[in-house]
Amino acid sequence: MDAILVVNAGSSSLKLQMFEAGRAGTPRRLLEGRIEGVGTAPRLHAVGADGAILVDRTLSPETVPDLPAALHVAETFLRGLSGVTLAAVGHRVVHGGPAYDRPLVVTPAVLADLERLVPLAPLHQPHNLAPIRTLLQRRPDLSQVACFDTAFHRGRDPLADRFAIPQTLHDEGVRRYGFHGLSYEYIAGRLPEVAPDVARGRVIVAHLGSGASLCALSAGRSVETTMGFTGLDGLPMGTRPGRLDPGVLLHLMTAKGMDAVAIEHFLYRECGLKGLSGIGNDMRDLEASDDPRAAFAIAFFVYRIGLEAGMLAAALRGLDAVVFTAGIGENSARLRAAVAERLAWLGAVLDPVANAQGHSRISAPDSRVALLVVPTNEELMIARHTAGLVFGSSSISRGTA
Numbered sequence: 001m002d003a004i005l006v007v008n009a010g011s012s013s014l015k016l017q018m019f020e021a022g023r024a025g026t027p028r029r030l031l032e033g034r035i036e037g038v039g040t041a042p043r044l045h046a047v048g049a050d051g052a053i054l055v056d057r058t059l060s061p062e063t064v065p066d067l068p069a070a071l072h073v074a075e076t077f078l079r080g081l082s083g084v085t086l087a088a089v090g091h092r093v094v095h096g097g098p099a100y101d102r103p104l105v106v107t108p109a110v111l112a113d114l115e116r117l118v119p120l121a122p123l124h125q126p127h128n129l130a131p132i133r134t135l136l137q138r139r140p141d142l143s144q145v146a147c148f149d150t151a152f153h154r155g156r157d158p159l160a161d162r163f164a165i166p167q168t169l170h171d172e173g174v175r176r177y178g179f180h181g182l183s184y185e186y187i188a189g190r191l192p193e194v195a196p197d198v199a200r201g202r203v204i205v206a207h208l209g210s211g212a213s214l215c216a217l218s219a220g221r222s223v224e225t226t227m228g229f230t231g232l233d234g235l236p237m238g239t240r241p242g243r244l245d246p247g248v249l250l251h252l253m254t255a256k257g258m259d260a261v262a263i264e265h266f267l268y269r270e271c272g273l274k275g276l277s278g279i280g281n282d283m284r285d286l287e288a289s290d291d292p293r294a295a296f297a298i299a300f301f302v303y304r305i306g307l308e309a310g311m312l313a314a315a316l317r318g319l320d321a322v323v324f325t326a327g328i329g330e331n332s333a334r335l336r337a338a339v340a341e342r343l344a345w346l347g348a349v350l351d352p353v354a355n356a357q358g359h360s361r362i363s364a365p366d367s368r369v370a371l372l373v374v375p376t377n378e379e380l381m382i383a384r385h386t387a388g389l390v391f392g393s394s395s396i397s398r399g400t401a
């Protein structure tokens, strides 16, 4: 059986999913795995489609010092699966820059182009590209597809892409790119199936996970989003502050003597729910805590979602639906209820029972704004793009995981 491997490479981890390729009808995920602790305490873990553990093995840091080595371990493990032939690989790539507005098959020339974007996403892009480079060298026969987190937001009104800075900097790439695009694209594709009444309308998708952002969809296309040049802007997140007066950074530099490395660590690791609560970044821990700082952090998160949603509703000039997705959006009825209350002025009325029971439509029948819960699936989106580009068809069908 031919299979498509979906790779999501981070600084110290390689997440993998494998899908059956070339099969008409319902897509089938064959396995999900990850190698964590690359370079420190590597561990390979994978489960099959039925949840059965296929492998759970500790590896030595000498064997897996970096991502290419981790990829090699993954390849060896996958080769050992009987009856499965790797036919193509789809990669999550955080940045497609101003030009790439869709996924594409990676050639050495494309890879060189994507490497030029590293300065725009120095924390993510090098890791995303490392496995692509390794496979291009080792398996030039294998088709690889790059799927960008930024691509779905390209083609917006130039007003939405711009900061109020001189043109030269904009031309050098300092723009509002937006991220979480694969998640939003997946949701936009699901809406005609789960909510045909609003799919062509004005929709805010709330991707609320450890990273969080909102996207304004008009007839299924991104017109505005809360993240900008990097994944730091917009909503507060697990450990990132979201919208922050740039004057705070000047203060950290001048009054606190912090350099770029210290500020980067602060912004990506010490702020958000973790910084606010002093407890941690995990919403489950905060919801379980009776510490008033946890309650404040949650209230702040909800408040900011309400403010940013108001901004996106303004970009859409009205609102027909709000979709909750990702770890918090899909699982926290309490958070959804609090956000719905903040959006009452826009016409949102929650059905508390449907919300508590985790229905896909959680708004009351008389709600002017439909409230929906739609689980996201970025990996399936990558698998679909890969199948479409490599096999010329949507051999992995839309809609189901």
Ligand code: AMP
Pocket: 208, 209, 210, 211, 238, 281, 282, 283, 284, 285, 287, 326, 327, 328, 331, 332
């Ligand atoms: P993600 O990045 O999409 O995997 O989302 C991770 C976030 O989802 C973390 O803050 C988790 O605490 C949160 N999360 C996952 N399950 C639940 C749940 N049942 N209730 C509240 N938050 C949850």
